[in-house]
Amino acid sequence: MENIGLIKAKLMQMPPAYTAVLCAMATFCIYVCTYSFRMGFTAGTYQGTSLLGIDFKVWLVMTQVAGYAMSKFIGIKFIAEIKPKGRARAILVLLMIAWLALLGFAIIPAPYNIICMFINGLPLGLIWGLIFSYIEGRKSAEFIGAVLCTSFIFSSGVIKTIGRFMMAHGHVSEKWMPFLLGLLFVLPLFLFVYLLEQVPPPTAEDIKQRTQRLPMMAKERKAFVKYFLAGLIFNIAIYILLTVLRDFRDYFEVEIWSDFGYKNNPGIYSQIDIPISIIVLILMSLIILVKRNFRAFMLAHSSIGFGFLLIGIGSWEFIGGAIHGMTYMYMVTLGLYLAYVPYSIIFFERLIATFKYKSNVGFMIYLADSMGYLGSVCILLFKQFGHTQLSWGSFFVHGAGLVSIIGIAGTGLSYLYFYRKKTRNIPQTTVASAIQKSGSYSM
Numbered sequence: 001m002e003n004i005g006l007i008k009a010k011l012m013q014m015p016p017a018y019t020a021v022l023c024a025m026a027t028f029c030i031y032v033c034t035y036s037f038r039m040g041f042t043a044g045t046y047q048g049t050s051l052l053g054i055d056f057k058v059w060l061v062m063t064q065v066a067g068y069a070m071s072k073f074i075g076i077k078f079i080a081e082i083k084p085k086g087r088a089r090a091i092l093v094l095l096m097i098a099w100l101a102l103l104g105f106a107i108i109p110a111p112y113n114i115i116c117m118f119i120n121g122l123p124l125g126l127i128w129g130l131i132f133s134y135i136e137g138r139k140s141a142e143f144i145g146a147v148l149c150t151s152f153i154f155s156s157g158v159i160k161t162i163g164r165f166m167m168a169h170g171h172v173s174e175k176w177m178p179f180l181l182g183l184l185f186v187l188p189l190f191l192f193v194y195l196l197e198q199v200p201p202p203t204a205e206d207i208k209q210r211t212q213r214l215p216m217m218a219k220e221r222k223a224f225v226k227y228f229l230a231g232l233i234f235n236i237a238i239y240i241l242l243t244v245l246r247d248f249r250d251y252f253e254v255e256i257w258s259d260f261g262y263k264n265n266p267g268i269y270s271q272i273d274i275p276i277s278i279i280v281l282i283l284m285s286l287i288i289l290v291k292r293n294f295r296a297f298m299l300a301h302s303s304i305g306f307g308f309l310l311i312g313i314g315s316w317e318f319i320g321g322a323i324h325g326m327t328y329m330y331m332v333t334l335g336l337y338l339a340y341v342p343y344s345i346i347f348f349e350r351l352i353a354t355f356k357y358k359s360n361v362g363f364m365i366y367l368a369d370s371m372g373y374l375g376s377v378c379i380l381l382f383k384q385f386g387h388t389q390l391s392w393g394s395f396f397v398h399g400a401g402l403v404s405i406i407g408i409a410g411t412g413l414s415y416l417y418f419y420r421k422k423t424r425n426i427p428q429t430t431v432a433s434a435i436q437k438s439g440s441y442s443m
Contacts, residue, residue: 043163071125145345259393
Protein backbone atom coordinates (compact mmCIF):
# COMPACT_ATOMS: atom_id res chain seq x y z
CA MET A 1 0.00 0.00 0.00
CA GLU A 2 2.89 2.34 0.77
CA ASN A 3 4.41 1.70 -2.67
CA ILE A 4 1.07 2.38 -4.35
CA GLY A 5 0.79 5.68 -2.49
CA LEU A 6 4.32 6.60 -3.57
CA ILE A 7 3.51 5.87 -7.22
CA LYS A 8 0.40 8.06 -7.04
CA ALA A 9 2.36 10.87 -5.40
CA LYS A 10 4.93 10.79 -8.21
CA LEU A 11 2.20 10.76 -10.85
CA MET A 12 0.61 13.82 -9.23
CA GLN A 13 3.84 15.68 -9.93
CA MET A 14 4.01 14.63 -13.59
CA PRO A 15 3.04 17.06 -16.38
CA PRO A 16 -0.64 16.74 -17.40
CA ALA A 17 0.35 15.42 -20.83
CA TYR A 18 2.04 12.38 -19.28
CA THR A 19 -0.98 11.69 -17.10
CA ALA A 20 -3.24 11.92 -20.16
CA VAL A 21 -1.10 9.45 -22.11
CA LEU A 22 -1.02 6.99 -19.21
CA CYS A 23 -4.79 7.21 -18.75
CA ALA A 24 -5.37 6.85 -22.50
CA MET A 25 -3.11 3.80 -22.79
CA ALA A 26 -4.67 2.07 -19.77
CA THR A 27 -8.29 2.69 -20.80
CA PHE A 28 -7.61 1.62 -24.41
CA CYS A 29 -6.06 -1.67 -23.33
CA ILE A 30 -8.76 -2.41 -20.75
CA TYR A 31 -11.48 -2.01 -23.34
CA VAL A 32 -9.63 -4.20 -25.83
CA CYS A 33 -9.61 -6.87 -23.11
CA THR A 34 -13.32 -6.23 -22.51
CA TYR A 35 -14.07 -6.78 -26.20
CA SER A 36 -12.32 -10.15 -26.09
CA PHE A 37 -14.93 -11.30 -23.55
CA ARG A 38 -17.82 -9.65 -25.37
CA MET A 39 -17.29 -10.13 -29.11
CA GLY A 40 -15.14 -13.27 -29.39
CA PHE A 41 -18.15 -15.51 -30.05
CA THR A 42 -19.18 -13.45 -33.10
CA ALA A 43 -16.20 -14.88 -35.04
CA GLY A 44 -18.16 -18.14 -35.24
CA THR A 45 -21.18 -18.81 -37.45
CA TYR A 46 -22.65 -21.78 -35.52
CA GLN A 47 -24.29 -23.16 -38.65
CA GLY A 48 -26.33 -26.33 -38.46
CA THR A 49 -27.83 -25.50 -35.07
CA SER A 50 -31.19 -23.80 -34.54
CA LEU A 51 -33.88 -23.44 -31.90
CA LEU A 52 -37.57 -22.90 -32.68
CA GLY A 53 -36.60 -22.31 -36.29
CA ILE A 54 -34.17 -19.47 -35.43
CA ASP A 55 -30.45 -19.68 -36.15
CA PHE A 56 -28.37 -20.47 -33.07
CA LYS A 57 -26.14 -17.42 -33.56
CA VAL A 58 -29.17 -15.15 -33.60
CA TRP A 59 -30.20 -16.60 -30.22
CA LEU A 60 -26.69 -16.00 -28.88
CA VAL A 61 -26.68 -12.41 -30.06
CA MET A 62 -30.18 -11.67 -28.78
CA THR A 63 -29.53 -13.14 -25.33
CA GLN A 64 -26.20 -11.36 -24.92
CA VAL A 65 -27.68 -8.05 -26.09
CA ALA A 66 -30.62 -8.57 -23.72
CA GLY A 67 -28.20 -8.96 -20.79
CA TYR A 68 -26.18 -5.99 -22.02
CA ALA A 69 -29.33 -3.87 -22.34
CA MET A 70 -30.48 -4.80 -18.84
CA SER A 71 -27.11 -3.75 -17.43
CA LYS A 72 -27.52 -0.34 -19.07
CA PHE A 73 -30.77 0.22 -17.18
CA ILE A 74 -29.00 -0.85 -13.99
CA GLY A 75 -26.16 1.53 -14.88
CA ILE A 76 -28.44 4.60 -14.95
CA LYS A 77 -28.41 4.44 -11.15
CA PHE A 78 -25.21 2.46 -10.50
CA ILE A 79 -22.88 4.51 -12.70
CA ALA A 80 -24.52 7.86 -11.89
CA GLU A 81 -23.99 7.25 -8.16
CA ILE A 82 -20.57 5.53 -8.32
CA LYS A 83 -17.78 6.96 -6.18
CA PRO A 84 -14.05 6.61 -6.96
CA LYS A 85 -13.35 4.02 -4.28
CA GLY A 86 -13.91 0.49 -5.48
CA ARG A 87 -14.05 1.21 -9.23
CA ALA A 88 -11.03 -0.95 -10.09
CA ARG A 89 -12.32 -3.90 -8.08
CA ALA A 90 -15.72 -3.57 -9.75
CA ILE A 91 -14.14 -3.66 -13.23
CA LEU A 92 -12.19 -6.84 -12.45
CA VAL A 93 -15.06 -8.67 -10.74
CA LEU A 94 -17.51 -7.87 -13.52
CA LEU A 95 -15.13 -8.95 -16.28
CA MET A 96 -14.25 -12.19 -14.52
CA ILE A 97 -17.97 -13.02 -14.29
CA ALA A 98 -18.31 -12.36 -18.03
CA TRP A 99 -15.30 -14.59 -18.78
CA LEU A 100 -16.51 -17.46 -16.59
CA ALA A 101 -19.87 -17.29 -18.38
CA LEU A 102 -17.95 -18.16 -21.56
CA LEU A 103 -16.58 -21.22 -19.79
CA GLY A 104 -20.16 -22.24 -19.07
CA PHE A 105 -20.98 -21.67 -22.74
CA ALA A 106 -18.20 -24.10 -23.70
CA ILE A 107 -19.12 -26.80 -21.17
CA ILE A 108 -22.93 -26.77 -21.26
CA PRO A 109 -24.42 -28.46 -24.35
CA ALA A 110 -26.39 -26.44 -26.89
CA PRO A 111 -29.00 -25.01 -26.86
CA TYR A 112 -29.00 -24.82 -23.04
CA ASN A 113 -25.78 -22.81 -23.08
CA ILE A 114 -27.67 -19.85 -24.55
CA ILE A 115 -28.35 -18.59 -21.02
CA CYS A 116 -24.58 -18.20 -20.53
CA MET A 117 -24.55 -15.41 -23.11
CA PHE A 118 -27.14 -13.50 -21.08
CA ILE A 119 -24.94 -13.87 -18.00
CA ASN A 120 -21.95 -12.79 -20.11
CA GLY A 121 -23.67 -9.60 -21.30
CA LEU A 122 -25.07 -8.53 -17.93
CA PRO A 123 -21.78 -7.39 -16.28
CA LEU A 124 -20.15 -6.17 -19.51
CA GLY A 125 -22.59 -3.29 -19.95
CA LEU A 126 -21.28 -1.55 -16.82
CA ILE A 127 -17.62 -1.49 -17.85
CA TRP A 128 -17.74 1.58 -20.11
CA GLY A 129 -19.19 3.80 -17.38
CA LEU A 130 -16.64 2.63 -14.82
CA ILE A 131 -13.77 3.33 -17.20
CA PHE A 132 -15.11 6.70 -18.33
CA SER A 133 -15.45 7.86 -14.72
CA TYR A 134 -11.63 8.03 -14.68
CA ILE A 135 -11.64 10.26 -17.79
CA GLU A 136 -14.43 12.81 -17.55
CA GLY A 137 -13.91 16.31 -16.22
CA ARG A 138 -10.34 16.62 -17.55
CA LYS A 139 -9.08 19.12 -20.12
CA SER A 140 -7.59 16.14 -21.92
CA ALA A 141 -10.91 14.21 -21.91
CA GLU A 142 -11.30 14.36 -25.71
CA PHE A 143 -7.84 12.95 -26.33
CA ILE A 144 -8.21 10.18 -23.76
CA GLY A 145 -11.77 9.46 -24.86
CA ALA A 146 -10.76 9.36 -28.53
CA VAL A 147 -8.10 6.79 -27.74
CA LEU A 148 -10.62 4.80 -25.71
CA CYS A 149 -13.24 4.89 -28.46
CA THR A 150 -10.79 3.69 -31.09
CA SER A 151 -10.44 0.58 -28.95
CA PHE A 152 -13.92 -0.63 -29.83
CA ILE A 153 -13.42 0.23 -33.52
CA PHE A 154 -10.01 -1.44 -33.55
CA SER A 155 -11.08 -4.36 -31.35
CA SER A 156 -14.13 -5.28 -33.37
CA GLY A 157 -12.00 -6.40 -36.31
CA VAL A 158 -8.97 -7.64 -34.40
CA ILE A 159 -10.95 -9.88 -32.02
CA LYS A 160 -12.82 -11.47 -34.93
CA THR A 161 -9.52 -11.99 -36.78
CA ILE A 162 -7.94 -13.73 -33.76
CA GLY A 163 -11.05 -15.86 -33.22
CA ARG A 164 -11.20 -16.95 -36.86
CA PHE A 165 -7.46 -17.69 -36.81
CA MET A 166 -7.80 -19.84 -33.67
CA MET A 167 -10.53 -21.91 -35.31
CA ALA A 168 -8.85 -22.19 -38.71
CA HIS A 169 -5.25 -22.83 -37.60
CA GLY A 170 -5.46 -23.75 -33.90
CA HIS A 171 -8.18 -26.35 -34.38
CA VAL A 172 -10.28 -24.72 -31.64
CA SER A 173 -14.02 -25.41 -31.75
CA GLU A 174 -16.57 -22.61 -32.00
CA LYS A 175 -17.82 -23.40 -28.48
CA TRP A 176 -14.40 -23.16 -26.80
CA MET A 177 -13.00 -20.34 -28.91
CA PRO A 178 -14.67 -17.44 -26.96
CA PHE A 179 -13.38 -18.66 -23.57
CA LEU A 180 -9.85 -19.45 -24.82
CA LEU A 181 -9.68 -16.13 -26.66
CA GLY A 182 -10.59 -14.35 -23.42
CA LEU A 183 -7.87 -16.29 -21.61
CA LEU A 184 -5.28 -14.47 -23.74
CA PHE A 185 -6.39 -11.16 -22.23
CA VAL A 186 -6.82 -11.97 -18.52
CA LEU A 187 -3.30 -11.09 -17.32
CA PRO A 188 -3.09 -7.90 -19.44
CA LEU A 189 -6.45 -6.88 -17.98
CA PHE A 190 -5.18 -7.00 -14.38
CA LEU A 191 -2.05 -5.06 -15.34
CA PHE A 192 -3.88 -2.22 -17.07
CA VAL A 193 -6.59 -1.89 -14.42
CA TYR A 194 -3.77 -1.47 -11.87
CA LEU A 195 -2.20 1.26 -14.05
CA LEU A 196 -5.51 3.06 -14.48
CA GLU A 197 -6.06 3.09 -10.73
CA GLN A 198 -2.78 5.03 -10.34
CA VAL A 199 -3.98 7.92 -12.51
CA PRO A 200 -4.48 11.09 -10.39
CA PRO A 201 -7.95 12.71 -10.23
CA PRO A 202 -8.77 15.89 -12.24
CA THR A 203 -6.78 18.94 -11.18
CA ALA A 204 -8.17 22.27 -9.98
CA GLU A 205 -7.56 23.67 -13.48
CA ASP A 206 -9.52 20.78 -15.00
CA ILE A 207 -12.45 21.48 -12.69
CA LYS A 208 -12.34 25.20 -13.45
CA GLN A 209 -12.54 24.61 -17.21
CA ARG A 210 -14.78 21.54 -17.36
CA THR A 211 -16.95 21.82 -14.21
CA GLN A 212 -16.83 19.55 -11.19
CA ARG A 213 -18.16 16.00 -11.69
CA LEU A 214 -20.25 14.59 -8.86
CA PRO A 215 -22.40 11.52 -8.19
CA MET A 216 -26.06 12.06 -9.15
CA MET A 217 -28.77 10.76 -6.85
CA ALA A 218 -32.39 10.32 -7.95
CA LYS A 219 -33.28 13.96 -7.22
CA GLU A 220 -30.38 15.30 -9.29
CA ARG A 221 -31.09 12.90 -12.18
CA LYS A 222 -34.73 13.98 -12.32
CA ALA A 223 -33.76 17.67 -12.31
CA PHE A 224 -31.23 17.16 -15.09
CA VAL A 225 -33.73 15.40 -17.35
CA LYS A 226 -36.32 18.11 -16.73
CA TYR A 227 -33.86 20.89 -17.58
CA PHE A 228 -32.66 19.34 -20.87
CA LEU A 229 -35.74 17.25 -21.76
CA ALA A 230 -36.23 18.10 -25.45
CA GLY A 231 -32.52 17.95 -26.24
CA LEU A 232 -32.20 14.59 -24.51
CA ILE A 233 -35.17 13.20 -26.48
CA PHE A 234 -33.62 14.23 -29.81
CA ASN A 235 -30.24 12.77 -28.98
CA ILE A 236 -31.44 9.56 -27.37
CA ALA A 237 -33.44 8.91 -30.55
CA ILE A 238 -30.30 9.49 -32.63
CA TYR A 239 -28.23 7.33 -30.30
CA ILE A 240 -30.71 4.46 -30.58
CA LEU A 241 -30.26 4.47 -34.37
CA LEU A 242 -26.46 4.52 -34.10
CA THR A 243 -26.37 1.78 -31.47
CA VAL A 244 -28.63 -0.47 -33.54
CA LEU A 245 -26.52 0.07 -36.67
CA ARG A 246 -23.23 -0.46 -34.85
CA ASP A 247 -24.42 -3.57 -33.03
CA PHE A 248 -25.89 -5.12 -36.17
CA ARG A 249 -22.61 -4.54 -38.00
CA ASP A 250 -20.48 -5.91 -35.16
CA TYR A 251 -22.54 -9.01 -34.45
CA PHE A 252 -23.21 -10.02 -38.05
CA GLU A 253 -20.15 -8.64 -39.83
CA VAL A 254 -19.08 -12.15 -40.89
CA GLU A 255 -22.47 -12.72 -42.54
CA ILE A 256 -22.58 -9.24 -44.11
CA TRP A 257 -19.16 -9.69 -45.71
CA SER A 258 -20.20 -13.13 -46.99
CA ASP A 259 -23.22 -11.53 -48.69
CA PHE A 260 -20.88 -9.00 -50.28
CA GLY A 261 -18.73 -11.81 -51.71
CA TYR A 262 -15.90 -11.87 -49.14
CA LYS A 263 -16.58 -15.21 -47.49
CA ASN A 264 -13.14 -16.67 -46.73
CA ASN A 265 -11.09 -13.60 -45.86
CA PRO A 266 -10.47 -13.45 -42.07
CA GLY A 267 -8.18 -10.44 -42.35
CA ILE A 268 -10.80 -8.21 -43.93
CA TYR A 269 -12.26 -7.12 -40.58
CA SER A 270 -8.99 -5.54 -39.43
CA GLN A 271 -8.39 -4.16 -42.92
CA ILE A 272 -11.42 -1.92 -42.53
CA ASP A 273 -11.41 -1.18 -38.80
CA ILE A 274 -7.76 -0.35 -38.13
CA PRO A 275 -7.37 2.56 -40.62
CA ILE A 276 -10.77 3.95 -39.64
CA SER A 277 -9.87 3.81 -35.94
CA ILE A 278 -6.76 5.88 -36.72
CA ILE A 279 -8.75 8.46 -38.71
CA VAL A 280 -11.38 8.80 -35.97
CA LEU A 281 -8.68 9.03 -33.29
CA ILE A 282 -6.99 11.94 -35.06
CA LEU A 283 -10.21 13.84 -35.82
CA MET A 284 -11.70 13.45 -32.34
CA SER A 285 -8.42 14.29 -30.61
CA LEU A 286 -8.30 17.63 -32.44
CA ILE A 287 -11.35 18.75 -30.46
CA ILE A 288 -9.04 19.13 -27.46
CA LEU A 289 -7.64 22.23 -29.21
CA VAL A 290 -11.05 23.91 -29.01
CA LYS A 291 -11.08 25.66 -25.65
CA ARG A 292 -14.56 27.17 -25.88
CA ASN A 293 -16.93 24.49 -24.66
CA PHE A 294 -19.98 25.65 -26.62
CA ARG A 295 -18.03 25.74 -29.88
CA ALA A 296 -16.74 22.22 -29.27
CA PHE A 297 -20.29 21.12 -28.43
CA MET A 298 -21.52 22.46 -31.77
CA LEU A 299 -18.60 20.79 -33.59
CA ALA A 300 -19.75 17.49 -32.10
CA HIS A 301 -23.12 18.09 -33.80
CA SER A 302 -21.30 18.73 -37.08
CA SER A 303 -19.38 15.46 -36.81
CA ILE A 304 -22.57 13.54 -36.07
CA GLY A 305 -24.42 15.13 -38.99
CA PHE A 306 -21.54 14.51 -41.41
CA GLY A 307 -21.33 10.90 -40.28
CA PHE A 308 -25.00 10.33 -41.08
CA LEU A 309 -24.51 12.03 -44.45
CA LEU A 310 -21.61 9.71 -45.30
CA ILE A 311 -23.69 6.65 -44.35
CA GLY A 312 -26.53 7.87 -46.58
CA ILE A 313 -24.33 8.61 -49.60
CA GLY A 314 -22.57 5.25 -49.27
CA SER A 315 -25.86 3.33 -49.03
CA TRP A 316 -27.36 5.20 -52.00
CA GLU A 317 -24.31 4.60 -54.16
CA PHE A 318 -24.05 0.91 -53.20
CA ILE A 319 -27.72 0.19 -53.86
CA GLY A 320 -27.34 1.93 -57.23
CA GLY A 321 -24.30 -0.21 -58.09
CA ALA A 322 -21.89 2.73 -58.27
CA ILE A 323 -19.51 1.32 -55.63
CA HIS A 324 -18.54 -2.19 -54.52
CA GLY A 325 -18.83 -3.79 -51.09
CA MET A 326 -15.36 -2.85 -49.85
CA THR A 327 -15.79 0.86 -50.62
CA TYR A 328 -19.26 0.81 -49.12
CA MET A 329 -18.06 -0.70 -45.84
CA TYR A 330 -15.29 1.88 -45.60
CA MET A 331 -17.82 4.70 -46.05
CA VAL A 332 -20.52 3.37 -43.75
CA THR A 333 -18.04 2.38 -41.02
CA LEU A 334 -16.32 5.78 -41.09
CA GLY A 335 -19.67 7.58 -41.10
CA LEU A 336 -20.98 5.38 -38.29
CA TYR A 337 -18.09 6.14 -35.96
CA LEU A 338 -17.90 9.85 -36.87
CA ALA A 339 -21.48 10.01 -35.60
CA TYR A 340 -21.24 7.50 -32.74
CA VAL A 341 -17.93 8.40 -31.09
CA PRO A 342 -18.77 12.06 -30.29
CA TYR A 343 -21.53 10.88 -27.96
CA SER A 344 -19.06 8.78 -26.03
CA ILE A 345 -16.36 11.42 -25.56
CA ILE A 346 -17.38 14.95 -26.64
CA PHE A 347 -21.12 15.54 -26.70
CA PHE A 348 -22.07 14.93 -23.06
CA GLU A 349 -18.66 16.04 -21.76
CA ARG A 350 -18.97 19.47 -23.38
CA LEU A 351 -22.70 19.71 -22.61
CA ILE A 352 -21.89 19.65 -18.90
CA ALA A 353 -19.02 22.12 -19.37
CA THR A 354 -21.11 24.47 -21.57
CA PHE A 355 -23.95 24.84 -19.09
CA LYS A 356 -21.71 24.42 -16.01
CA TYR A 357 -24.04 21.79 -14.63
CA LYS A 358 -22.42 19.82 -11.80
CA SER A 359 -23.25 16.24 -12.77
CA ASN A 360 -21.53 13.36 -14.54
CA VAL A 361 -21.30 11.94 -18.05
CA GLY A 362 -22.00 8.40 -16.88
CA PHE A 363 -25.66 9.14 -16.18
CA MET A 364 -26.29 10.54 -19.68
CA ILE A 365 -24.40 7.76 -21.44
CA TYR A 366 -26.33 5.07 -19.59
CA LEU A 367 -29.64 6.83 -20.13
CA ALA A 368 -28.93 6.77 -23.88
CA ASP A 369 -27.32 3.32 -23.85
CA SER A 370 -30.27 1.68 -22.11
CA MET A 371 -32.58 2.85 -24.90
CA GLY A 372 -30.00 2.07 -27.58
CA TYR A 373 -29.50 -1.55 -26.62
CA LEU A 374 -33.21 -2.08 -26.09
CA GLY A 375 -33.54 -0.88 -29.69
CA SER A 376 -30.93 -3.43 -30.76
CA VAL A 377 -32.97 -6.27 -29.27
CA CYS A 378 -36.11 -5.01 -31.02
CA ILE A 379 -34.39 -4.75 -34.41
CA LEU A 380 -32.98 -8.27 -34.11
CA LEU A 381 -36.49 -9.57 -33.40
CA PHE A 382 -37.89 -7.49 -36.26
CA LYS A 383 -35.31 -8.88 -38.68
CA GLN A 384 -35.78 -12.46 -37.56
CA PHE A 385 -39.58 -12.50 -37.51
CA GLY A 386 -40.51 -9.72 -39.93
CA HIS A 387 -37.95 -9.79 -42.73
CA THR A 388 -36.50 -13.29 -42.87
CA GLN A 389 -36.42 -13.14 -46.66
CA LEU A 390 -33.78 -10.41 -46.60
CA SER A 391 -30.13 -11.42 -46.27
CA TRP A 392 -28.07 -9.88 -43.47
CA GLY A 393 -26.24 -7.72 -46.02
CA SER A 394 -29.41 -6.38 -47.68
CA PHE A 395 -31.06 -5.66 -44.33
CA PHE A 396 -27.96 -3.78 -43.18
CA VAL A 397 -27.65 -1.66 -46.35
CA HIS A 398 -31.31 -0.62 -46.48
CA GLY A 399 -31.41 -0.05 -42.73
CA ALA A 400 -28.33 2.17 -42.92
CA GLY A 401 -29.95 4.30 -45.60
CA LEU A 402 -33.06 4.86 -43.46
CA VAL A 403 -30.95 5.58 -40.35
CA SER A 404 -29.02 8.30 -42.21
CA ILE A 405 -32.17 10.21 -43.19
CA ILE A 406 -33.67 10.18 -39.69
CA GLY A 407 -30.27 10.91 -38.13
CA ILE A 408 -29.63 14.04 -40.21
CA ALA A 409 -33.05 15.44 -39.27
CA GLY A 410 -32.58 14.65 -35.58
CA THR A 411 -29.11 16.21 -35.47
CA GLY A 412 -30.45 19.41 -37.02
CA LEU A 413 -33.21 19.65 -34.40
CA SER A 414 -30.72 19.04 -31.59
CA TYR A 415 -28.42 21.76 -32.93
CA LEU A 416 -31.26 24.30 -32.99
CA TYR A 417 -32.48 23.32 -29.51
CA PHE A 418 -29.14 23.69 -27.75
CA TYR A 419 -28.16 26.81 -29.71
CA ARG A 420 -31.37 28.55 -28.63
CA LYS A 421 -31.07 27.29 -25.04
CA LYS A 422 -27.54 28.61 -24.74
CA THR A 423 -28.13 31.99 -26.40
CA ARG A 424 -31.29 32.58 -24.38
CA ASN A 425 -29.38 31.87 -21.14
CA ILE A 426 -26.27 33.95 -21.72
CA PRO A 427 -26.17 35.35 -18.15
CA GLN A 428 -24.72 32.45 -16.16
CA THR A 429 -26.74 33.45 -13.11
CA THR A 430 -29.90 32.69 -15.09
CA VAL A 431 -28.72 29.16 -15.79
CA ALA A 432 -27.63 28.66 -12.18
CA SER A 433 -30.97 29.91 -10.89
CA ALA A 434 -32.92 27.57 -13.17
CA ILE A 435 -30.89 24.58 -12.07
CA GLN A 436 -31.13 25.40 -8.39
CA LYS A 437 -34.90 25.79 -8.62
CA SER A 438 -35.16 22.39 -10.30
CA GLY A 439 -33.41 20.79 -7.32
CA SER A 440 -29.88 20.21 -8.60
CA TYR A 441 -26.51 21.06 -7.12
CA SER A 442 -25.65 24.62 -6.24
CA MET A 443 -22.83 26.13 -8.26
